[in-house]
């Protein structure tokens with residue numbers, strides 16, 4: 003900056019003391035390189051001006067001869083060196099500018115002159131005496147002339163200075179404008195700084211907020227990272243396991259490859275064998291077709307053998323007699339053993355088909371029935387088979403299975419169980435409750451199923467239809483009935499084209515097709531239930547009625563076109579005790595009379611058949627009427643005579659055995675097979 007002080011600023015001590023702003027100083031322009039640069043551009047013309055101004059001032063001083071010892075209190079054109087605020091021309095603010103008005107200057111100069119103060123440099127002219135007016139005038143004129151000269155010089159200097167001042171003023175104006183623009187710029191910069199600070203604080207807040215978010219996110223990410231690390235660990239473990247698995251699989255693959263090679267070799271070998279086997283197969287097929295023809299021939303023969311077997315079987319049965327009698331003595335029951343001991347003293351089992359009934363002298367409670375010999379008397383009986391108390395159900399069934407075979411072959415078969423109450427009839431026919439004690443009915447069904455299954459291979463198909471009846475007081479009841487109050491009548495139906503009335507059937511009776519042997523169990527339990535409903539005591543009821551289980555077996559052969567039909571009757575007769583011994587009266591008397599009548603009629607029918615009577619009294623009782631087709635020429639009959647082992651039943655046992663003997667002595671014609 004030039005030596006011209008800014009308005010309001012301190013006047014510098016000397017030109018040399020004028021401080022230039024340095025970069026990095028505290029001057030307000032410091033740090034504004036743009037402005038400094040501007041100033042630097044402006045400075046070069048200012049610096050010479052300063053020198054010029056200083057030298058001009060010195061010149062002016064010397065021209066005015068103003069020295070330090072001058073008594074002029076306000077020397078013109080000098081600067082106030084005391085440091086008080088003056089303008090560049092040494093004037094104080096408000097003083098007249100130097101050279102601005104010479105008329106103002108003159109009086110002052112004159113005033114100065116009047117003070118006789120030495121003017122100009124040097125020792126000055128010698129003081130003239132007061133009287134030397136001329137000299138003093140000359141001095142005054144010389145002084146005036148020099149003063150005028152100096153005034154003109156000063157005026158020219160003043161003009162110069164004015165120019166300079168104008169320039170400076172212009173410069174000052176420029177500078178002040180510049181300064182203003184700089185200040186404005188500074189203000190705007192300050193505003194910008196404020197704005198920036200505000201923005202900075204906002205940004206800082208934002209950053210903090212973001213940082214917080216980032217920290218939260220970082221925490222989340224840390225958590226996820228640890229979770230992922232754990233997962234990674236798990237995956238690594240799994241990977242290791244997989245790698246191990248792959249290793250083992252590789253070894254398996256290697257083994258498999260080895261096996262595959264081996265198998266391929268085997269395959270090749272097998273192919274060779276196959277080729278030879280195919281050749282053999284062709285031979286075998288030839289052989290097989292030959293054998294198939296042979297098998298057909300064998301089957302044909304077998305069917306012929308089967309027919310022949312049936313014929314021979316029937317012949318054997320005929321030879322054995324169409325009525326056969328088996329005697330079965332049941333074991334002593336637990337309570338009976340406790341009373342009389344384990345031994346059956348009065349029955350001796352002589353052989354497989356004979357027994358001896360002895361009257362024991364000390365036998366308790368035994369009344370002597372009519373026709374019974376005295377004490378210690380013996381009665382021998384012979385039957386087709388005698389079973390002792392140890393005979394098992396299966397053993398008994400073995401003997402009757404021939405008859406069951408006959409029923410399958412198309413014969414009508416009738417199996418009776420005859421004997422006094424409690425002698426074991428129901429046990430024999432239906433069986434006991436324990437497994438292995440199944441009676442003739444379930445065992446028969448089992449056998450029929452097995453046999454018909456075998457016969458399927460020979461072209462036979464069979465159908466089994468069962469019904470279960472009870473004859474109580476000469477009335478028929480259906481033990482399988484699901485409906486009540488139905489009327490049951492015995493009827494005959496024509497079974498052939500000639501219109502002969504052969505088949506006996508009961509109206510309204512329920513006929514159930516039996517498709518499995520197990521079904522018989524449910525049929526037997528239904529029959530028991532229906533019996534229990536009919537009487538408060540089932541056992542009592544069962545001993546007072548005849549029960550008839552009928553199984554109609556029909557078969558047809560698709561190869562031979564044969565067909566057959568047989569009916570198997572398994573009859574559990576009512577107790578055969580004598581009327582006078584039972585002491586019956588009322589309903590019981592009627593029951594006993596009916597039982598005895600029907601049993602007697604059964605005997606009569608058998609006798610009539612044996613004697614070949616023209617009239618067979620089937621219709622005299624419901625039982626014989628119902629069994630008409632199963633008693634006679636075209637049927638086979640087996641009677642079980644069941645015997646109680648109790649000594650006090652001696653008379654009843656004797657009667658039963660006598661009745662059975664009579665039946666056993668009968669020869670009832672020749673059985674005929676119902677084959678179409």
Ligand SMILES: Nc1ncnc2c1ncn2[C@@H]1O[C@H](COP(=O)(O)OP(=O)(O)OP(=O)(O)O)[C@@H](O)[C@H]1O
Pocket residue numbers: 331332333335391421422423424425426427428429430434541542544545546575576577644
């Ligand atoms: N062979 C046997 N082995 C073992 N127990 C038998 C045998 N026979 C019969 N019983 C038993 O003797 C008792 C009488 O038999 P069951 O009821 O069969 O006689 P029942 O002649 O049918 O009599 P009811 O005329 O009263 O019907 C039953 O408890 C039965 O279990």
